[in-house]
Amino acid sequence: MNRLAIFDCDGTLVDSQHNICTAMDRAFEAVKLPPPPRYRTLAVVGLSLPEAMAVLLPDAEADFHLHVAQQYKQVFQAMRGAGLVHEPLFEGIADLVDRLDREGWLLGVATGKSDRGLQLCLSHHGLVEKFVTLQTADRHPSKPHPSMIEQAMADAGAVMESTIMIGDTSFDMEMAVNARTRGLGVGWGYHAPEELIASGAFSVAVDADELYRHIADHD
Numbered sequence: 001m002n003r004l005a006i007f008d009c010d011g012t013l014v015d016s017q018h019n020i021c022t023a024m025d026r027a028f029e030a031v032k033l034p035p036p037p038r039y040r041t042l043a044v045v046g047l048s049l050p051e052a053m054a055v056l057l058p059d060a061e062a063d064f065h066l067h068v069a070q071q072y073k074q075v076f077q078a079m080r081g082a083g084l085v086h087e088p089l090f091e092g093i094a095d096l097v098d099r100l101d102r103e104g105w106l107l108g109v110a111t112g113k114s115d116r117g118l119q120l121c122l123s124h125h126g127l128v129e130k131f132v133t134l135q136t137a138d139r140h141p142s143k144p145h146p147s148m149i150e151q152a153m154a155d156a157g158a159v160m161e162s163t164i165m166i167g168d169t170s171f172d173m174e175m176a177v178n179a180r181t182r183g184l185g186v187g188w189g190y191h192a193p194e195e196l197i198a199s200g201a202f203s204v205a206v207d208a209d210e211l212y213r214h215i216a217d218h219d
Helices: 017-030 038-043 049-056 062-081 093-102 115-124 147-156 170-179 193-198 208-218
Strands: 004-007 106-110 133-135 163-167 182-186 201-205
Touching (some): 017 062, 062 115, 093 106, 115 133, 133 147, 147 170, 182 193, 182 208
């Protein structure tokens, strides 16, 4: 039975909050609106962009949500082109990925990023070849819909019982519940540990070493 560990990206593998908040601020400024407070922006990380805009702008129409989402994409692409996007790995993540790979785990990513953004991020860190399945917002409904996990399992030849979803937001944990897999939270991301537990996480790791122990115990 193939063992599959699926990771969220932003807030789980990499610390991208500065990029996200900067791009959100500039996207709102582009449509002549005051930017949301930082905590509100971080609270929607993990959702697909139109769904994130719907949360941040609940009184606006769906077409406007799409418009602001497009502004965000354009801003982020311009930032990347100017060399202003920095997505450092969290401490211990590179070693964790290598260790799981050596021990025979199949690895995947399920993220609200675009295909292009995820490829650039993982390639920059020399990790893209470690992952056998990459699922993004370009090809799936927004989290917490289970589609990304379901496709990752199909790609890896894994079943629910041998799959674990690792993430930093309630959306990740709810997605795991909806896919009937186990959800494991990380305590260094964008949602509080108590939110992760309330959303279905069986535990929340405080660092990469504890995260490895939880994953290994799932074996």
